[in-house]
Amino acid sequence: MEETVAVTNTLGTDFSVIGMFMQADPIVKAVMLGLAVASIWSWAVIIEKAMTFRKLKTKARRFEEAFWSGKPLDDLYSRTKGSADHPMAKVFVAAMSEFGRGRQQTAGFAPGAQERIDKVMRVTVDRELDKTERQLPVLATIGSAAPFVGLFGTVWGIMNAFQGIAETGDANLAVVAPGIAEALFATAIGLVAAIPAVVGYNRYSAALNAYAVRLEGFAGEFSTLLSRRLDGAA
Numbered sequence: 003m004e005e006t007v008a009v010t011n012t013l014g015t016d017f018s019v020i021g022m023f024m025q026a027d028p029i030v031k032a033v034m035l036g037l038a039v040a041s042i043w044s045w046a047v048i049i050e051k052a053m054t055f056r057k058l059k060t061k062a063r064r065f066e067e068a069f070w071s072g073k074p075l076d077d078l079y080s081r082t083k084g085s086a087d088h089p090m091a092k093v094f095v096a097a098m099s100e101f102g103r104g105r106q107q108t109a110g111f112a113p114g115a116q117e118r119i120d121k122v123m124r125v126t127v128d129r130e131l132d133k134t135e136r137q138l139p140v141l142a143t144i145g146s147a148a149p150f151v152g153l154f155g156t157v158w159g160i161m162n163a164f165q166g167i168a169e170t171g172d173a174n175l176a177v178v179a180p181g182i183a184e185a186l187f188a189t190a191i192g193l194v195a196a197i198p199a200v201v202g203y204n205r206y207s208a209a210l211n212a213y214a215v216r217l218e219g220f221a222g223e224f225s226t227l228l229s230r231r232l233d234g235a236a
Contacts, residue, residue: 030158033154038191047138058089079094089131119228131217141200145203152193159184163182
C-alpha cells in the first residue's frame with residue numbers, strides 16, 4: 003500500500019491545467035509547449051490575414067471607384083504611381099508604365115506592345131498574390147500536424163501510466179488517472195491548435211481565391227481598355 007501511495011504521489015493528483023503540465027513527463031511537456039507555440043503562431047497568422055484582406059477589399063473598392071469614374075487614366079496614373087500600396091494599384095501602375103514606355107520609344111507603338119503590357123500585368127498579379135498568400139501554408143501545416151503531435155503526447159503519457167501499473171502491480175484508478183489525464187490533455191491542446199488553424203486556412207484560402215478572381219478580372223478589363231487605345235493610335 004505504501005508503494006502504491008508513493009507512485010500516486012509521483013504521478014500527481016493536481017488536475018488543473020498548470021498542475022497537469024507541471025506533473026507531466028518531460029517529453030509530454032515538450033509536446034504541450036510545442037503545441038502551445040503552434041497555437042499562438044496560428045492565431046497570429048489568422049489575425050494578420052483578417053486585417054490584410056479587410057484592407058485589400060477596402061482599397062480595391064476605392065481604387066475601382068476612381069478607375070471607373072470616367073476621369074482620364076493618365077491623371078489616375080500620375081496620382082497613383084508613387085503611392086501604389088495594394089495589388090490592384092500596382093497592376094495598374096505596371097501596365098501604365100509599360101504603356102508609356104512603348105509610346106515614348108516610337109512615334110506610335112512598337113509591334114507587340116499589347117503582349118508586353120499583358121505580360122507585365124500577369125507577372126505583377128502573380129507576384130502580388132504570392133505575397134498575399136504568405137503564411138497561409140503555416141495554417142495548413144499546423145492544422146494537419148497538430149492532432150498527430152498531440153496524439154504522440156497522449157501515447158507517451160499512457161505508456162507512462164502503464165509503467166506505473168507495472169511498477170505497483172495495481173490498476174487502481176488512483177494510480178492511472180493522473181497519467182491518463184495528462185496524456186489526454188496533450189490531445190486536447192493538439193485539437194485547440196489544429197481546429198482554428200484549419201478553419202482559418204479554409205476561410206482565407208477562399209478569400210485569396212476570391213480576391214485573385216477580382217484582381218485578374220480587373221487586369222483583363224484594363225487590358226481591353228489599353229488595347230482599344232493602342233488600336234486607336236495605330
